[in-house]
Amino acid sequence: VKVNGLKCLALFDSGSTTTCVSPAVADVTKMRTFNLKNPVTLQLGCVGSRSKINYGAQARISVGSLSDEDVYVDLVNLDKYDMVLGTPFMNKYKCKLDFEQGGVMINGAWVPSLKGGEEGEPRKTVSTHRKSRTPQMAVESQDARRVATRGAPHNARQGLN
Numbered sequence: 086v087k088v089n090g091l092k093c094l095a096l097f098d099s100g101s102t103t104t105c106v107s108p109a110v111a112d113v114t115k116m117r118t119f120n121l122k123n124p125v126t127l128q129l130g131c132v133g134s135r136s137k138i139n140y141g142a143q144a145r146i147s148v149g150s151l152s153d154e155d156v157y158v159d160l161v162n163l164d165k166y167d168m169v170l171g172t173p174f175m176n177k178y179k180c181k182l183d184f185e186q187g188g189v190m191i192n193g194a195w196v197p198s199l200k201g202g203e204e205g206e207p208r209k210t211v212s213t214h215r216k217s218r219t220p221q222m223a224v225e226s227q228d229a230r231r232v233a234t235r236g237a238p239h240n241a242r243q244g245l246n
Contacts, residue, residue: 086168087147089114093167094199095148097182097189101171103127105161106144110168116142118160127161136162150194151178 086095088106091114103125111118118140125138140160145153156174163169174180181190188197 086170088168089116089145090147094165095168095170096166097170097175097180099172099175099182101169102173103138103159103161103171104156104169104174105138105159105163105171106142106168107163107166108140108160111140111142111160114144116144118142125159146174149189149191149196151191154178 086093088110091110093106093110106116110116119142121139121141127136127138129135138159138161142158142160144156144158146156147153158168161169170180175182178192179190183190187200188195190196
């Protein structure tokens with residue numbers, strides 16, 4: 086999936102009610118972000134895993150037969166993926182997940198999914214040396230990683246770096 090021309094690792098998530106990108110992707114692609122007047126609670130499937138969505142943006146998405154489609158996205162601290170394409174996106178663009186064939190049909194165009202390991206090694210968060218437009222999101226992410234590694238065995242810490 087390309088976001089504002091940048092090739093990104095995306096998760097098609099039929100359990101997500103939002104389409105979102107990481108703050109790092111928004112920063113690298115120079116997305117014009119804006120504060121949400123009413124922040125939205127982001128509830129994950131785990132007990133106690135809750136966050137707030139404070140920022141939104143418009144992004145140009147290209148995947149399958151879609152070319153520079155203008156899509157609203159939330160900015161969310163993501164781990165392992167650059168973006169999540171949720172049910173609003175999948176409904177609008179008639180996405181059909183095909184686990185048997187290993188891909189997604191988007192507006193009638195077939196897009197193969199990555200096979201195990203194709204996404205590469207666990208990735209570090211995209212880092213930019215200039216000041217982020219959403220500094221508190223970056224700080225929350227770094228703090229969460231620091232808290233998660235305290236008291237954890239050494240081998241458990243390696244996956245968080």
